[in-house]
Amino acid sequence: MSKPHIRPYTSPAGGWGALEATGKALVEQGIPAAGAATLLRMNQPEGFDCPGCAWPDPKHTSSFEFCENGAKAVAWEATAKRCTPERLAGLTVAALETWSDYDLEMLGRLTHPLAYDEASDTYRPVAWDEAFRRIAAVLDGLDSPDQVEFYTSGRASNEAAFLFQLFARAFGTNNFPDCSNMCHEATSVGLPQSIGVGKGTVLLEDFDAADAILIFGQNPGTNSPRMMTSLRDASRRGAAILSFNPLRERALERFQAPQNPIEMASLTSTPISSQIYQVRVGGDAAALKGLLKACIERDDAAAAADAARLLDVNFIAGHTTGFEALAADLRATPWPAIERASGLTRAELDAAAGTYLRADKAILVYGMGLVQHRRGTENVRLLTNLALLRGNIGRPGAGICPVRGHSNVQGNRTVGITEKPTDAFLDRLRDTFGFEPPRRHGHDVVAAIEAMRSGQARAFVALGGNFVAAAPDTEATRRAMRGLALTVAISTKLNRGHLVHGRQAFILPCLARSEVDRQETGPQSITVEDSMSMVHASAGRNAPASAHLRSETAIVAGLARATLGPASTIPWEHLTADYDRIRTAIEAVFPIFQGYNARIRVRGGFHLTSLARERIWATPSGKAEFAVYEGLEEDPHQDDPEALWLTTLRSHDQYNTTLYSLSDRYRGVFGQRMVVFLNEAEMGRRGLRAGDAVALETLSTDGVSRVVEGFKVVPYRLPDGCCGAYYPEANPLVPLYARDPQSGTPSYKAVPVRIRAGRGM
Known part of the structure; x- marks a missing residue:
């Protein structure tokens, strides 16, 4: 670990710095040779999906389809380091709490199921069946199924997530706080209000045809580095790229492609952003309203001069509703207020609007910088307004592109991880599995924390993740978790969340995505859905880190079987023996997966149909809906002069x-x-x-x-x-x-x- 220091970084993103960092990560984890072989199988049609971000794979993969951070993610899980019971025996939880998050995970892969021993304040090994029995005893002894919170990380596969929601609903609750609640939930709520679907409307190949790409609140060089290939290619063919972000992120300035031998050998790089607009923190809404206002004003001027219209008036008339109310609000919003709230000048916003209006096809990209606000849902609708002005939905080279985080966070939601299930979904679940699922809505992340604080929730079962570290209001969350009767974590490595536990606590170690998952019928493939709704198979090739590991699906099935008992109508062993059976069940509950097993055997997988991409609007009006954004502030204004x-x-x-x-x-x-x-x-x-x-x-x-x-x-x-x-x-x-x-x-x-x-x- 380097000595703490500050040293400005002058090189481009990617390039030799990325290769050096990748090599260091492999060496640090003790796997230089094996790690390199593993990386060559990542994001390949016959390999396994990156456990990092959800950026999609191209149809025609290169010899290596991984980025620096993806390589680090694989090195982290394919590490030679092992967190064995012997290593933990002399380490109390109190002592481990003084360690950094980095040092905790550097202990390596968990090798055995563990149970907390209060007398010694340590985690000790426990047999799988004993762990399941003890967990089931606590769950079955609760006063209500709604006293349990079932948390899901975005790394879980479709198959594991589907079984997890099936277990929880068969148990009797819709409490599903999940990582989506902390990142792109505003997308899942806001986009349906505007265009009828809760997902983006672009495919990867649309980036090859876009004339302009506008990026809001996103740092792709760190959060989804493989996106840089698409941005680099777009920049080199002349597409305009406008970035709106408080920080001038290096990758949005210039990028050196590690896969390009000419750039690497010549030490050259590609400029990415045509223009970077450093919007103030909390000023995205004002910037978007400024862009919209400038578009309206330019179009008003064109109409007054009897010139060609700049807005797509035919699309607006035929496919949308609410335009006049939006236009009236924008015309009434004063420029000085927009400038103050956004931190950008009228001239800057007008120039950006001009670039957008000149583009025949534009993609609007956004990340958590736009959605993690008090008015995040409204922010999503505001950005959608910009797309609708020019008809930039439902045609090649154009659309809305929310950049999701973890590799299957979108897929988890598609297969049922939601605290607000529809009646149609629950009806199909009932008809497929023969039980009546609960209908009342459950808890999201913040509601779950509040339920734990009040004593309403008594147990927490996590399919992956590090909830305590990820959640807001850390001290309140820690106190809430410590008051629980039971915490259960399905994990690959030790993390902070395991140290903030209930009176009884279990860590259940699972296979990593890069490892062979062998069940009764042989090696299995799992599936994931990327940010652009492409579903494809993933099959690990590495030997498991320990003979005592089980797959996520097998662990969930074991918990369900022990908790629900022989009276359950769900054939847990039958489903986990062959994951094709789980996918057949998913198809029965979610018709959008029609032909699931056959389609994932086609190279590259398949696309889950987006109605909005076909310009079919599943909204109450049957049209795409413009939305008025009252005022300019994304978050409550603070009058403190020192704020x-x-x-x-x-x-x-x-x-x-x-x-x-x-x-x-x-x-x-x-x-x-x-x-x-x-x-x-x-x-x-x-x-x-x-x-x-x-x-x-x-x-x-x-x-x-x-x-x-x-x-x-x-x-x-x-x-x-x-x-x-x-x-x-x-x-x-x-x-x-x-x-x-x-x-x-x-x-x-x-x-x-x-x-x-x-x-x-």
Whole structure:
């Protein structure tokens, strides 16, 4: 681990830096040879799907279809390090709590099922059947099925997620807090209101035909690096790329493709963004309204001059409703207010609108910078308005592209992981499996935490993930989890969530995606759905890290069988013996998967049909619906003159809560994470210098003090009034109440804070 220091990074994203970092990750995990062979099988038609991001695979794969962070994700799970019972025997949970998240996962792969022993404050090995029996005893002894929270990570396969929701509903609850609630739930709520579907409308090949690509609140070089290939290719053929983000992310400036021998040998790179607009934290809505207003004004001028219209008036008339109300609101919104709220000038926004209007086909890309706000759902609808103005939905080279996080977060939702199931889905579940599922809606993430705090929830069962680290309001979440009677985690490695546990706690180790999954009928394939609704098979080839591991599906089935008993109408052993049977059941419950097993055997898999892509609008009006966004603020305004808007960030050496190192190469931060980014003007106003120790305090409205000490000031190019800090270290500053009322998504991307002198860590 490098000594903590700050050193500006001047190289392009990707390139030799990415190759060097990949090599270090493989060596660090003790797998230089095996790891390289494993990487060559990743994202290949006959291989396994990357356990990292959900960016899709091209139809014609190259010899290596992986990025730096995907390679690190595989190295992390294919590691030679082992977290055995012997290694844990002398480590109390209290002692482990003092370790960093990085050091916890560096213990390596879990090898045996573990149970918490209160007397010794340690995790000890337990037999699988004994673990299932003890877990079932607690679950069956609860007063109500609704006292259990069933949490799902986006890494779970379609097959495991489907069985998980089947188990929970057969048990009697719709409590499904899942990682979607903390990231793209606003997409799942907002897009259906506007266009009738909760997913994006583009395919990967649309990037090859787009004339313009607008990117909002997304850092693809870190969060979905394989997207850089599409952006590089688009830039090189002349497409305009406009980026709206508080930080000038390196990959959106220039990129050196590791797969391109000419760029690598010549040390050249490709400029990515035609223009970068550093919108203020919380200013995306104002920027979008400015773009929309400029489009309307330019079109009004064209109409007045009897010139060709700039909006797609035929599409608007034939396919949409609500345009006049939107136009009236935009015409009445004053430019000075837009400039103040967005941090951008009228000239900048007008120029961006001109680029958009000149493009025949445009793709609108967005990430969590747009959705993790108090009005995240409305933000999604606001961006959709921009697409509708030009008819940029339902034709090649155009569309809406939400960039999801984990590799199967979208697929989990498609196969039933939702706290708000429709009656039609529940009817098909009943008809297929012969039991009456619960109809009342369940808990999302924030509701689950509040239920745990109040004592309404008594048990927590997690299919992957690191809930405690990922959730907002960390201290409140920790206290809530510690009050539970039972916590169960299905995991590959030790993480922070295992140390914040209930009175009884179990860690059930599962196979990684890169490992062979052998069941009664032989080796199995699982399936995942990427961000663009492509479903394909994934089959691991590595030997399991331990003979004691079980697949996620087998573990879920074992829990279900023990808990529900012989009276269950669901043939758990039959389903897990052959995953084709699970997929047949998925097809019966979700007709969109028609021909599931045959279609995943076709190279590249298949696309789940999007009605909006066909310009069929499954909305109440039967048309795409424009939405008026009242005002300009994404988050409640704070009048405190010392207030800063904090956005949480992921480092480049991080994927969600997993840390591959304590460095952030592209931002020039090495060997440390407790930093706060501020521009030099804000530092001057506050009398701060680089390296000063400071604390951040939330400007809370509920009377609760939320303070995190030990940050170090790092100068960085950010708009005035803004600052940035890493997730999950800054999560204690995000209140539970600060969430979108429609989607429940916490406002991680705009937290009002004040900064003061503090003590170092």
